[in-house]
């Protein structure tokens with residue numbers, strides 16, 4: 001009988017939300033269980049099966065020297081590597097330190113900063129090793145995750161679309177909060193995946209799925225200013241869970257220079 005592909009799930013700096021999304025796929029994972037072997041997933045099981053692994057799913061960002069060494073070993077032990085969520089694909093909320101002085105943070109937050117061992121920046125996994133696919137979201141979308149796992153098992157490309165939340169809004173017939181109410185909304189530059197959660201409740205999108213493919217962030221930022229958003233708030237809008245995603249980082253820095 002053919003060997004089942006080995007799946008491993010790894011954690012770096014993160015809140016564990018994306019691993020919980022993997023766990024909450026239990027029905028779908030049970031269906032896949034006769035096709036894959038879950039070889040390493042410490043949040044789900046203490047069983048550890050040695051690599052190499054056919055597919056590694058990686059949650060979290062790189063924030064310590066130890067992380068930076070560990071991700072190299074994981075890459076070397078993995079045939080394919082997929083990053084899960086805002087931390088692994090864009091540094092996560094912890095990447096807000098990338099725009100500040102980490103030494104100042106340490107001195108304010110910790111009574112004994114000397115005990116803390118950390119890098120100055122929180123960075124995406126792709127800044128350290130080759131990544132075969134980045135799955136966005138904070139947290140990730142379960143159906144997109146299952147599609148990605150199936151794609152790598154069967155040697156095909158994932159079918160996760162790269163378009164914006166805006167496109168989904170139009171398809172669902174949700175009234176545009178920006179056009180109808182002048183609410184600043186990140187939907188035009190944000191990656192699909194949430195099912196239009198915030199605009200469905202008459203709220204602007206705040207970009208938790210990170211940038212869509214080829215986003216026009218400069219144009220959207222100009223629209224926010226025209227709607228009356230103060231420049232500092234435009235900077236903050238591009239700096240949240242995905243602040244180190246290149247498109248959002250560049251725009252927040254451009255807006256900061258203009259303020």
Ligand code: SF4
Pocket residue numbers: 165166167169170174175176177178179185186187188199204205
């Ligand atoms: S509400 Fe936001 S996501 Fe929806 S169409 Fe308007 S700008 Fe786009």
Ligand code: SF4
Pocket residue numbers: 165190191194195196197198199204205206207208209
């Ligand atoms: S609308 Fe935007 S902020 Fe809200 S869940 Fe979707 S991607 Fe995240």
